[in-house]
Amino acid sequence: IADFEIIRKDGVIITSEIRASLRIDDRGCPVGFRGVSRDVTETKRLHDQLLHAQKMESIGAIASGMAHNFRNILTAVSFNTQLITTKYANDRVLMTIGGRISTAVAQGTKLVNGLMQFSRKESPGKFKVLNLTALIQETCHLIQLSFDKSIKITVDIPESVSIIGDHSGISQVIMNLANNA
Numbered sequence: 001i002a003d004f005e006i007i008r009k010d011g012v013i014i015t016s017e018i019r020a021s022l023r024i025d026d027r028g029c030p031v032g033f034r035g036v037s038r039d040v041t042e043t044k045r046l047h048d049q050l051l052h053a054q055k056m057e058s059i060g061a062i063a064s065g066m067a068h069n070f071r072n073i074l075t076a077v078s079f080n081t082q083l084i085t086t087k088y089a090n091d092r093v094l095m096t097i098g099g100r101i102s103t104a105v106a107q108g109t110k111l112v113n114g115l116m117q118f119s120r121k122e123s124p125g126k127f128k129v130l131n132l133t134a135l136i137q138e139t140c141h142l143i144q145l146s147f148d149k150s151i152k153i154t155v156d157i158p159e160s161v162s163i164i165g166d167h168s169g170i171s172q173v174i175m176n177l178a179n180n181a
Helices: 041-087 092-118 132-146 167-180
Strands: 002-007 013-024 030-039 128-131 162-165
Touching: 013 041, 041 092, 092 132, 092 167, 128 132, 128 167, 132 162, 132 167, 162 167
Parallel strands: none
Antiparallel strands: 002 013, 013 030, 128 162
8 A cells, every 4th residue: 555646637636545466477477466546635635634733732732831830930920029019119229120020021921821822721812902102112122121232122113003903912923023033
């Protein structure tokens, strides 16, 4: 049994499964083959589709597990940041650092939510009216903090652009663009 790609007379490429056996004459000498060929193009396509779906399900399960563990870490960081900012409310430096940590935790939470959406363990965020300019500036600020200090990010956008969208989804896209640039 073997699968071959065959070009039909009409030019369409199909996958054909061929089952053949050797024919032997009365003297024991091979004289040819006897076999059957059948078009398994659709069966192969469905099989490939099933394999892809199983891979995506596995990736979703891994993403869900990672997102759950990362969410626990973010919760601990957020809790400790709140303790610091409560105890040292009069220390401007610590308050500034605490604010940056809280902003980073919020961004991490949005990324975790995106992973959970990808794994289909949580429903996607609601679309709402957003100020795209503020979202881009906020995301670029976080990106600038995480990138090497020798990399400078310049943002040249209108003062205010209103759109309807998902805040975390758009922010994630911007971060992905920056990481891939």
